Amino acid sequence: MSNETDHRDERLGAALRALDQPEHRPEFHRELRGRLSAERRASRRRWAWPLAAAATAAAVAVALIAIGIPRTHKTPSIAGPQPASAALVKSHLREALTAMRNLSGMLVATEASRGTTERWRFVLDVAGDVRLEGPGDGEVVTYDSSTGVARSIQHSASMGGSALFYAERTGVAPGPPDLGPPSWLIPERLGAYVRAALASRDPGVREVTYEGRAAWRLDVHTVPNAVAPELSGDELQVTVDRRTGMPVLVVEQKQGKVLRTLRLGQLAVDTAPAAGAFRAQFPAGAEVMRSDDGFQRVPLARAAGVAGYRPLVPDRVPAGYELAEVAVARESAPTGKEGGNPRSQGVVSLSYRRGLDQFLVTTRLRGNGTWSDPLASGEGFVDHPDRVDLPAGALAGADAELVLSPRALPHLWALTDDLVVTVGGDLSRSELTRVAGSLRAR
Amino acid sequence: MAEDLDPRIVRRARRGDQRAFAQLVRHYDDGLRALAYRLLGDRDRMDDALQEAYVNAFRALPGFRGDAELATWLYRIAYNACIDELRRTRIVVPLDSVRERADPSQPADERVAARGDLGAALAALPPEDRATVLLVDAQGFDYRSAAEILAVPDGTVASRLNRARAALRRHLDDRLEGANER
Numbered sequence: 368m369s370n371e372t373d374h375r376d377e378r379l380g381a382a383l384r385a386l387d388q389p390e391h392r393p394e395f396h397r398e399l400r401g402r403l404s405a406e407r408r409a410s411r412r413r414w415a416w417p418l419a420a421a422a423t424a425a426a427v428a429v430a431l432i433a434i435g436i437p438r439t440h441k442t443p444s445i446a447g448p449q450p451a452s453a454a455l456v457k458s459h460l461r462e463a464l465t466a467m468r469n470l471s472g473m474l475v476a477t478e479a480s481r482g483t484t485e486r487w488r489f490v491l492d493v494a495g496d497v498r499l500e501g502p503g504d505g506e507v508v509t510y511d512s513s514t515g516v517a518r519s520i521q522h523s524a525s526m527g528g529s530a531l532f533y534a535e536r537t538g539v540a541p542g543p544p545d546l547g548p549p550s551w552l553i554p555e556r557l558g559a560y561v562r563a564a565l566a567s568r569d570p571g572v573r574e575v576t577y578e579g580r581a582a583w584r585l586d587v588h589t590v591p592n593a594v595a596p597e598l599s600g601d602e603l604q605v606t607v608d609r610r611t612g613m614p615v616l617v618v619e620q621k622q623g624k625v626l627r628t629l630r631l632g633q634l635a636v637d638t639a640p641a642a643g644a645f646r647a648q649f650p651a652g653a654e655v656m657r658s659d660d661g662f663q664r665v666p667l668a669r670a671a672g673v674a675g676y677r678p679l680v681p682d683r684v685p686a687g688y689e690l691a692e693v694a695v696a697r698e699s700a701p702t703g704k705e706g707g708n709p710r711s712q713g714v715v716s717l718s719y720r721r722g723l724d725q726f727l728v729t730t731r732l733r734g735n736g737t738w739s740d741p742l743a744s745g746e747g748f749v750d751h752p753d754r755v756d757l758p759a760g761a762l763a764g765a766d767a768e769l770v771l772s773p774r775a776l777p778h779l780w781a782l783t784d785d786l787v788v789t790v791g792g793d794l795s796r797s798e799l800t801r802v803a804g805s806l807r808a809r
Numbered sequence: 810m811a812e813d814l815d816p817r818i819v820r821r822a823r824r825g826d827q828r829a830f831a832q833l834v835r836h837y838d839d840g841l842r843a844l845a846y847r848l849l850g851d852r853d854r855m856d857d858a859l860q861e862a863y864v865n866a867f868r869a870l871p872g873f874r875g876d877a878e879l880a881t882w883l884y885r886i887a888y889n890a891c892i893d894e895l896r897r898t899r900i901v902v903p904l905d906s907v908r909e910r911a912d913p914s915q916p917a918d919e920r921v922a923a924r925g926d927l928g929a930a931l932a933a934l935p936p937e938d939r940a941t942v943l944l945v946d947a948q949g950f951d952y953r954s955a956a957e958i959l960a961v962p963d964g965t966v967a968s969r970l971n972r973a974r975a976a977l978r979r980h981l982d983d984r985l986e987g988a989n990e991r
């Protein structure tokens with residue numbers, strides 16, 4: 368007779384053991400050997416400066432506790448609020464953003480402190496094309512990813528009045544860290560909130576009703592801006608429609624008081640945009656201010672000829688991602704916090720897309736200047752990068768840092784002897800390191 | 810559950826011997842893969858979680874005091890890595906990726922009918938119940954060790970097992986009845 372407290376169901380156990388399980392991917396053990404070697408090197412460094420390491424760890428721990436950054440993946444994590452629900456909501460959110468071909472709707476932004484409400488009608492598609500109409504009458508911003516041309520028709524914020532001004536930017540970069548398309552509102556402002564929800568490891572989850580529909584609400588703690596703390600919140604509430612997985616309402620709060628809300632409505636997925644929707648038309652005779660950001664679209668094989676070196680290209684990208692654009696600039700604007708880096712030379716920007724998700728791999732010549740993180744959070748926000756030892760690829764042995772922070776684009780950046788390299792976008796921690804570890808000169 | 814590992818290999822691995830650690834990984838990898846795959850439902854996520862687990866174990870091994878069984882200790886690290894992976898990404902297990910090993914003596918149409926059913930029933934359980942039934946019934950851990958791995962009281966292991974077995978046995982019984990009717 369079996370011990371009741373240690374009873375096993377042998378028949379069930381045998382059936383469970385008969386279930387198939389896959390072998391590791393072919394490169395698993397090679398990758399593991401590389402990571403263990405890196406760990407041994409890091410371990411030697413740690414033992415060489417135990418007091419410094421302990422002090423740093425303590426400082427980082429205090430800082431993390433003080434500012435409420437979510438736990439790292441190394442933190443023991445058995446306990447925690449409703450992990451399954453949080454993961455499920457985040458899964459729906461990510462799937463909604465990756466499955467669609469285009470998305471249109473209305474975004475309503477309310478600033479509580481100013482008592483203002485602005486509305487934009489928007490259309491986005493998976494190629495990166497954008498059309499925004501609003502907030503004023505006749506105001507339109509478009510971006511055509513196939514040509515790298517952005518156009519705007521807007522009132523002057525400084526001059527006021529009803530006159531419309533016309534501008535065209537050519538040679539626009541595909542995206543960060545270089546100044547990308549003027550699609551700041553939807554992918555960047557809303558995207559930042561959604562990324563914050565996705566990046567947070569332990570968002571609280573509640574089942575709520577939003578405009579009569581079943582929804583989830585993710586409560587994400589975030590870090591107020593250090594320079595202007597009164598202007599940024601300490602909590603984001605992201606409401607996700609349960610049926611579609613789309614974010615429909617974002618509320619940014621500070622100590623329980625609403626600072627601003629973003630509301631998405633009239634959403635339509637996979638409709639056919641009107642012809643020419645992504646190229647605003649200027650009236651005949653309009654005076655157009657023109658500028659060139661310096662990026663040209665080229666086939667990958669021609670990138671080296673323009674940049675002057677063989678660009679780094681990932682051997683592996685996560686399932687579903689495809690190379691959508693290759694843009695090269697001989698020279699472009701400085702990157703980094705408040706543009707504090709040297710002016711960029713020989714930039715190659717590779718844009719990969721999967722639905723509305725995007726990530727970019729960029730390289731630029733290092734030169735003699737001093738570099739900081741090209742994708743750092745804006746002034747006033749503090750990032751806490753993880754040092755990463757990449758065991759393989761062109762970045763093996765390079766100084767690399769990984770940043771997963773609610774206020775920053777998830778990214779990894781590295782300095783080689785000659786290049787400044789970034790991998791940033793809608794990627795998880797392991798995807799970032801895997802992509803970065805597979806970079807090779809081509 | 811895997812047999813105990815040669816203590817000399819463990820001692821060498823604790824001193825940072827990478828080859829010894831590789832032996833340790835090989836010794837436990839089958840069971841850990843089974844647990845990770847059934848929790849995560851995807852080979853890439855399984856591999857990501859186990860890479861984290863093995864690196865974490867390699868880092869922590871010099872401090873392993875032997876108070877716990879090595880297997881229990883390693884499974885706990887791997888389970889934590891899987892839970893982190895679930896939290897960080899998704900918990901939806903793609904049912905079409907869950908397959909039972911085909912029995913060549915079974916007629917093809919029965920194999921097709923049975924395929925995926927137990928895997929699907931398992932995948933439908935909450936991850937903590939899934940882990941519990943896999944650890945105890947499939948991998949042979951006793952309740953106390955399973956409780957250590959899952960960081961829950963022994964009684965919680967028992968109640969999770971009751972729930973999981975009730976759901977999965979129903980499926981097994983259905984299959985048996987179906988086979989008898991044929």
